Amino acid sequence: MFDAENKVKITFKDVAGLEEAKEEIQEIVEFLKNPAKFTILGGKIPKGALLVGPPGTGKTLLAKAVAGEADVPFFSLSGSDFVEMFVGVGAARVRDLFKQAKAKAPCIIFIDEIDAIGRSRSRGQVPGGNDERENTLNSLLVEMDGFGTDSGVIILAATNRPDTLDSALLRPGRFDRQISIDKPDIIGRTEIFRVHLTPLALSEDVDPKKLAAQTPGFAGAEIANVCNEAALIAARRDKKKVELQDFNDAIDRVIGGLEKKNKIISPEEKKIVAYHEAGHAIAGWFLEHCDPLVKVSIVPRGIAALGYAQYLPKEQFLYTTEQLIDEMCMALGGRAAEELIFGKISTGALSDLERITKMAYSIVTMYGMNDKIGNVSFYDSKQSDYSFNKPYSDATAQTIDNEVRKIIQDAYNRTKELLTSKMKELEVVAQELLAKEILFQADLERLVGKRPFAGLTTLQAHMSGTDRSQTLSEVEQQTGGHVHENGSQNGQSTENKNTAAADNGSDEKRPKPEPEGAAPGQSYSVES
Ligand SMILES: Nc1ncnc2c1ncn2[C@@H]1O[C@H](COP(=O)(O)OP(=O)(O)OP(=O)(O)O)[C@@H](O)[C@H]1O
Numbered sequence: 001m002f003d004a005e006n007k008v009k010i011t012f013k014d015v016a017g018l019e020e021a022k023e024e025i026q027e028i029v030e031f032l033k034n035p036a037k038f039t040i041l042g043g044k045i046p047k048g049a050l051l052v053g054p055p056g057t058g059k060t061l062l063a064k065a066v067a068g069e070a071d072v073p074f075f076s077l078s079g080s081d082f083v084e085m086f087v088g089v090g091a092a093r094v095r096d097l098f099k100q101a102k103a104k105a106p107c108i109i110f111i112d113e114i115d116a117i118g119r120s121r122s123r124g125q126v127p128g129g130n131d132e133r134e135n136t137l138n139s140l141l142v143e144m145d146g147f148g149t150d151s152g153v154i155i156l157a158a159t160n161r162p163d164t165l166d167s168a169l170l171r172p173g174r175f176d177r178q179i180s181i182d183k184p185d186i187i188g189r190t191e192i193f194r195v196h197l198t199p200l201a202l203s204e205d206v207d208p209k210k211l212a213a214q215t216p217g218f219a220g221a222e223i224a225n226v227c228n229e230a231a232l233i234a235a236r237r238d239k240k241k242v243e244l245q246d247f248n249d250a251i252d253r254v255i256g257g258l259e260k261k262n263k264i265i266s267p268e269e270k271k272i273v274a275y276h277e278a279g280h281a282i283a284g285w286f287l288e289h290c291d292p293l294v295k296v297s298i299v300p301r302g303i304a305a306l307g308y309a310q311y312l313p314k315e316q317f318l319y320t321t322e323q324l325i326d327e328m329c330m331a332l333g334g335r336a337a338e339e340l341i342f343g344k345i346s347t348g349a350l351s352d353l354e355r356i357t358k359m360a361y362s363i364v365t366m367y368g369m370n371d372k373i374g375n376v377s378f379y380d381s382k383q384s385d386y387s388f389n390k391p392y393s394d395a396t397a398q399t400i401d402n403e404v405r406k407i408i409q410d411a412y413n414r415t416k417e418l419l420t421s422k423m424k425e426l427e428v429v430a431q432e433l434l435a436k437e438i439l440f441q442a443d444l445e446r447l448v449g450k451r452p453f454a455g456l457t458t459l460q461a462h463m464s465g466t467d468r469s470q471t472l473s474e475v476e477q478q479t480g481g482h483v484h485e486n487g488s489q490n491g492q493s494t495e496n497k498n499t500a501a502a503d504n505g506s507d508e509k510r511p512k513p514e515p516e517g518a519a520p521g522q523s524y525s526v527e528s
């Protein structure tokens with residue numbers, strides 16, 4: 001299940017580019033080289049760091065290089081190995097791994113695809129769902145808490161979906177650091193080509209810069225693949241050296257493979273994605289309570305997201321109904337634009353719909369924000385999943401479903417009306433997206449004019465003149481200290497609350513459900 005490598009030969013020079021990541025992780029190397037030097041002074045060394053980035057960008061490579069640089073053993077396991085495991089086996093494997101690692105410390109434990117184990121426990125649970133994964137996650141948390149930094153074990157984990165991780169994993173003392181590993185730009189690609197060209201016998205016409213220019217969007221893994229393919233093609237052609245033509249053919253082949261895996265989208269799809277994302281951007285731009293747009297992009301991010309609009313969230317713990325509804329309309333902007341422009345809809349709105357459905361249900365069942373249901377909350381902070389233990393009658397269930405549908409339908413109609421009145425703007429932004437692929441806030445201002453509601457939101461206006469902590473304590477006084485309950489819709493305060501709960505020994509296996517559907521407070525993006 002896990003491999004222990006006692007001698008890792010990979011070092012930082014094998015990892016091309018990623019300079020910032022290397023710099024950030026250097027501290028861990030220093031620590032592993034001489035743990036005593038740090039712990040004597042009482043310094044706090046992170047127990048774990050999360051390497052976040054798309055597939056094939058060198059996360060595993062970098063983790064190995066840390067072990068190689070520090071000359072310590074490298075233990076690794078992959079989250080996906082745990083997915084189909086018999087009861088108790090995953091947890092036992094984790095315990096065993098930590099036991100072995102502690103015996104060999106200082107050392108590194110690397111967990112690839114940690115999202116496969118560490119997916120948020122409140123997310124997408126089905127009755128009788130994956131209990132084994134949960135057991136494995138719990139044993140990982142227990143192990144991480146069970147050793148001090150003086151044990152000399154550092155845990156690195158990799159994921160391309162940090163947003164799906166259980167917040168328990170991200171708490172202080174666990175993976176409280178994130179190091180982001182992005183796809184390389186043209187300079188990064190040139191350097192990666194240099195690394196992978198070194199072992200090859202090359203003809204003089206091969207230039208890493210030119211190869212980099214031909215391979216936008218390629219991650220390190222694909223570049224390694226191109227170099228390997230080129231060598232094989234040249235060998236098949238009985239050449240003594242690998243020539244430019246072999247590389248060109250290899251690049252075509254790798255692009256072909258990516259196309260097959262649907263990682264390269266067709267022009268028609270690109271158009272749909274552009275209008276979809278423009279729909280989000282325009283809706284958010286002209287709705288009073290939406291967060292300011294950072295950028296909107298139709299550069300695919302992984303397989304799931306063909307495009308996204310990214311927003312800068314305000315620091316805020318409480319949301320008004322108006323804010324939640326505007327947020328929903330913005331999220332519906334993608335589908336609405338598709339319907340208005342093409343007269344048909346696509347499956348591209350899945351994550352938007354998932355999000356707004358959760359929001360609508362929390363409005364009705366958690367926050368007492370629906371007239372028909374009234375000031376009632378079916379949220380039970382002691383239950384990890386309240387929806388399977390419904391504390392209400394079938395008639396109420398029917399009302400809830402009806403109200404949720406109505407809220408969503410109203411929001412959708414409102415969004416379509418808004419976009420219909422901003423058709424020109426929608427068109428301009430979508431066309432510019434098709435041309436440039438990424439647009440920033442300033443581009444939007446240039447294309448459609450300044451945002452009409454750039455000022456404070458209603459709630460912030462009420463509380464203006466205070467920083468967040470003051471605001472919080474004020475509200476806390478007003479509401480008799482219940483602000484954390486309300487505030488738990490924001491990831492950060494859930495965090496505080498959970499930490500507090502864990503400190504006084506409460507049962508880790510029952511985290512507070514994160515009403516993430518209604519959590520526009522965290523950095524988020526709307527994915528196509
Ligand atoms: N920055 C880089 N420099 C040199 N080679 C790289 C780089 N990034 C990736 N590679 C090449 O791609 C291969 C795969 O990368 P790696 O397994 O580290 O990616 P990853 O981010 O862990 O991917 P995944 O998320 O799919 O596990 C490496 O073994 C290496 O050959």
Ligand SMILES: [Zn+2]
Binds near residue numbers: 280
């Ligand atoms: Zn969308």
